[in-house]
Amino acid sequence: MKDKIIDKVKKVKSKVFNKKTEVRTPSKITWCPGCFNNQILAGVEKYLKKQIESSENAAKKKDEFALVTGIGCHGKMFDYLNLNGLNTLHGRVLPTMLGIKIGNPNLNVIGFAGDGDAYAEGVSHLVHAARYNADLNYFVHNNQVFALTVGQPTPTTEIGFKDKTNPFGVKVPPLNPMKFMLANGATFVARVFADSKQISWVMKEAIKHKGFSFIEVLQPCIVFHPHKGYKEQTYMLQGKKNKKSKGKSEKHDKTSFKQAWKKAEEFDYNPVTKKTKIPLGIFYQVSKETFEEQIPAVLALKKQGKSWKDIER
Amino acid sequence: MRFNILFGGKAGQGPNILTYTLARALVRKGYYVFYSRDYQSVIRGGHNFNVLTFSNEPVFSNDSIYNIIVALDDKSVEIHKSQLNKNGVVIDGQFEQGNMFFAGRIFKVLGIDLKYLDEELKKIGKRYEENIKAAEKGYNSEKEKFEVDDLDNKENRIFRNGNIGVSEGAINSGLDLYYAYPMTPATPVMGELAGKQKENNFSVIELENEIAVANAGVGSAITGAKVMVGTSGGGFDLMGETLSLTGIAGVPLVFYLAQRQGPGTGVATYQSQADLNIARHTGHGEFPRVVLAPGDPLEAEELTSQAFYFSQKFGIPSIIVGDKHLGESYYTIDGRAEITKSGKWTDFSRFNSYEKNKWGSATENPEIVKRNIDARMKIKENVMSEAMKFEQYKVYGKEDSDNVIIGWGSTKGAILDCIESEGLDAKFVQILYIEPFTNKEIWKELIGKNLILIENNATGLLGDVIKEKTGFNIHDKNKILRYDARPFLRDELLKEIKKRLKK
Numbered sequence: 001m002k003d004k005i006i007d008k009v010k011k012v013k014s015k016v017f018n019k020k021t022e023v024r025t026p027s028k029i030t031w032c033p034g035c036f037n038n039q040i041l042a043g044v045e046k047y048l049k050k051q052i053e054s055s056e057n058a059a060k061k062k063d064e065f066a067l068v069t070g071i072g073c074h075g076k077m078f079d080y081l082n083l084n085g086l087n088t089l090h091g092r093v094l095p096t097m098l099g100i101k102i103g104n105p106n107l108n109v110i111g112f113a114g115d116g117d118a119y120a121e122g123v124s125h126l127v128h129a130a131r132y133n134a135d136l137n138y139f140v141h142n143n144q145v146f147a148l149t150v151g152q153p154t155p156t157t158e159i160g161f162k163d164k165t166n167p168f169g170v171k172v173p174p175l176n177p178m179k180f181m182l183a184n185g186a187t188f189v190a191r192v193f194a195d196s197k198q199i200s201w202v203m204k205e206a207i208k209h210k211g212f213s214f215i216e217v218l219q220p221c222i223v224f225h226p227h228k229g230y231k232e233q234t235y236m237l238q239g240k241k242n243k244k245s246k247g248k249s250e251k252h253d254k255t256s257f258k259q260a261w262k263k264a265e266e267f268d269y270n271p272v273t274k275k276t277k278i279p280l281g282i283f284y285q286v287s288k289e290t291f292e293e294q295i296p297a298v299l300a301l302k303k304q305g306k307s308w309k310d311i312e313r
Numbered sequence: 314m315r316f317n318i319l320f321g322g323k324a325g326q327g328p329n330i331l332t333y334t335l336a337r338a339l340v341r342k343g344y345y346v347f348y349s350r351d352y353q354s355v356i357r358g359g360h361n362f363n364v365l366t367f368s369n370e371p372v373f374s375n376d377s378i379y380n381i382i383v384a385l386d387d388k389s390v391e392i393h394k395s396q397l398n399k400n401g402v403v404i405d406g407q408f409e410q411g412n413m414f415f416a417g418r419i420f421k422v423l424g425i426d427l428k429y430l431d432e433e434l435k436k437i438g439k440r441y442e443e444n445i446k447a448a449e450k451g452y453n454s455e456k457e458k459f460e461v462d463d464l465d466n467k468e469n470r471i472f473r474n475g476n477i478g479v480s481e482g483a484i485n486s487g488l489d490l491y492y493a494y495p496m497t498p499a500t501p502v503m504g505e506l507a508g509k510q511k512e513n514n515f516s517v518i519e520l521e522n523e524i525a526v527a528n529a530g531v532g533s534a535i536t537g538a539k540v541m542v543g544t545s546g547g548g549f550d551l552m553g554e555t556l557s558l559t560g561i562a563g564v565p566l567v568f569y570l571a572q573r574q575g576p577g578t579g580v581a582t583y584q585s586q587a588d589l590n591i592a593r594h595t596g597h598g599e600f601p602r603v604v605l606a607p608g609d610p611l612e613a614e615e616l617t618s619q620a621f622y623f624s625q626k627f628g629i630p631s632i633i634v635g636d637k638h639l640g641e642s643y644y645t646i647d648g649r650a651e652i653t654k655s656g657k658w659t660d661f662s663r664f665n666s667y668e669k670n671k672w673g674s675a676t677e678n679p680e681i682v683k684r685n686i687d688a689r690m691k692i693k694e695n696v697m698s699e700a701m702k703f704e705q706y707k708v709y710g711k712e713d714s715d716n717v718i719i720g721w722g723s724t725k726g727a728i729l730d731c732i733e734s735e736g737l738d739a740k741f742v743q744i745l746y747i748e749p750f751t752n753k754e755i756w757k758e759l760i761g762k763n764l765i766l767i768e769n770n771a772t773g774l775l776g777d778v779i780k781e782k783t784g785f786n787i788h789d790k791n792k793i794l795r796y797d798a799r800p801f802l803r804d805e806l807l808k809e810i811k812k813r814l815k816k
Contacts, residue, residue: 027674079674086664095525099532128521308489309537
């Protein structure tokens with residue numbers, strides 16, 4: 001009986017859902033109450049709505065975006081965002097995004113991955129994505145834990161973290177994604193906190209950037225990872241103020257690799273104390289030729305505003 | 314008349330171009346030529362050889378005995394001289410003169426006019442002056458020992474290897490994108506396609522590993538592009554998870570699986586047919602797929618176009634199973650490939666690796682899960698009935714014979730040569746469609762017959778398929794299996810078949 005009522009509610013909802021223009025699907029949010037993923041979703045929705053609703057042809061504008069997500073809590077972004085794309089396999093967000101971009105170079109390709117996807121299962125793709133510099137926008141929801149499998153350490157989990165599967169505690173130092181991306185030649189390296197304002201701001205900047213945009217999102221898991229006092233230790237680079245952060249904004253030259261590297265070293269992903277300083281913002285941004293521009297036939301498609309599907313043979 | 318020539322030498326000495334040049338000239342003179350390549354995983358040195366067999370009648374395999382040995386080093390004579398027939402000729406010595414000097418020599422020995430060689434060298438273009446000078450010198454240093462006359466040339470004849478067949482099939486099917494990571498023996502398809510991408514407006518893209526290749530393939534295919542990926546066994550294993558993804562998400566992706574000897578790294582540059590089961594079963598879960606096994610370069614082209622057709626029509630993965638021997642051996646075949654045309658029938662929408670609901674989001678609802686699976690099983694049925702429109706198997710030899718030889722893939726060549734050359738009392742059933750499999754039709758061909766299985770593997774994998782699908786059990790003593798990583802040779806195989814024929 002209860003199920004039937006729920007079904008009816010769903011049916012009513014789906015009737016009013018406009019598949020062509022709406023950003024948000026009717027799927028019900030199943031993240032934990034208070035989960036920072038809600039903030040990320042809100043920020044993305046805000047950005048997309050502004051783009052799509054302000055457009056004269058909303059359906060057409062919506063179809064200019066492509067979405068790829070991986071597997072983990074972050075993957076539910078695909079369920080809630082009504083964009084074309086693929087909720088792909090664990091770890092394979094980047095090659096899927098690349099394939100979509102090459103398939104249709106006129107799409108704005110947005111990808112979300114977890115720290116498990118990005119830094120464990122699919123880390124090899126990340127090395128090459130930074131090298132290739134295809135025009136992709138890659139957001140990593142880093143909660144420093146495998147949350148959907150109930151709390152095992154990932155490559156960015158701090159030393160000393162204990163759980164059922166690691167009773168002796170994590171002994172190896174965490175990977176620093178910022179240094180990792182800088183070292184591999186990414187042309188846009190940013191870090192934000194899971195705050196809707198920061199997300200919609202960085203998304204706008206990332207999509208504007210022509211090339212591979214890497215955005216690390218600090219999204220502390222409220223169930224399986226210490227999260228209290230985390231946001232308070234963050235501060236913004238580039239004069240962008242974060243109201244909730246303690247520190248003041250700092251001047252930063254994002255075209256300077258040296259400065260970016262220095263900022264990347266400031267936070268090593270080990271336990272956050274009151275002394276920890278976590279810089280946020282765009283660490284590094286330079287311009288380089290993109291992967292798809294180097295493939296003559298794909299470049300031609302881009303210039304003509306076409307995809308391979310439009311090519312008749 | 315079958316005439317066998319062995320070309321042996323070190324890697325880097327150029328036995329391939331030497332073989333190719335003579336083969337091309339013989340084809341132009343009206344002969345049927347087949348040549349295979351035996352090379353080690355060595356860039357310079359070692360021992361590589363090619364065997365070229367030609368005849369005035371169709372020929373698709375080599376023999377173990379040679380009429381001529383062309384040796385670019387002493388080792389080639391040492392290793393192969395026991396296989397020279399009693400009136401055989403060895404062309405060796407003066408190794409420092411290079412392969413074009415040897416080209417001149419073999420042309421003269423066979424009594425082929427130098428103009429044929431000159432034209433081939435002009436076609437190659439590179440270093441023509443130098444080459445023709447060396448060739449002339451070689452030509453004048455030898456005496457004519459055989460007479461290879463001109464035959465009436467048939468116009469509608471192709472000379473190519475299986476890899477070119479697969480490549481042409483993809484191009485003629487409207488290929489947009491080919492993704493690959495280098496792996497022998499699939500790499501030549503990548504090279505072949507890369508060379509033709511500009512004139513045909515498609516792109517060949519090499520990525521960091523086979524996992525990236527398969528997933529980028531998926532990404533492009535869901536935007537509506539026609540995409541193929543290519544690899545060998547180990548790379549295909551890596552693509553397994555993605556193959557499963559194409560199954561649930563409904564992605565029209567074509568895979569070219571070029572088999573080589575495994576398991577593991579196995580014998581990396583040699584022949585095998587041991588990967589039939591990964592083509593049939595790789596990927597978790599239940600989903601429709603098409604598995605096609607061409608037996609010569611013409612079929613490679615045709616079946617590749619059919620693979621694209623099935624993938625596009627039904628939104629499913631298709632796998633073309635080739636092998637090293639088919640891919641790298643050159644065949645002379647009468648006729649032209651019949652291409653099955655297909656459109657780009659996929660629209661970019663919301664695809665999912667989870668079971669999805671009507672707006673494309675993940676669902677765990679049991680009714681929807683079942684409905685989605687039922688839909689996939691329905692596709693499987695539809696694929697099966699659609700496949701009835703195609704030639705799923707071929708029959709050669711004596712239709713009413715009590716002896717039925719069963720095979721698939723590149724063993725076709727040696728089997729055909731056996732039954733044709735001596736008019737054996739046997740029928741040959743070549744399976745092209747491994748999945749879907751026409752149980753009933755093939756059952757009719759096999760019932761009550763003396764079944765002989767011929768495969769390039771140790772366990773008789775096609776035999777297992779026959780047993781599973783038709784219920785017929787092929788007796789172990791009637792399985793002719795070769796698994797030393799080498800292809801079947803006609804004369805050796807003929808003896809094995811004769812032992813098993815029912816009189």
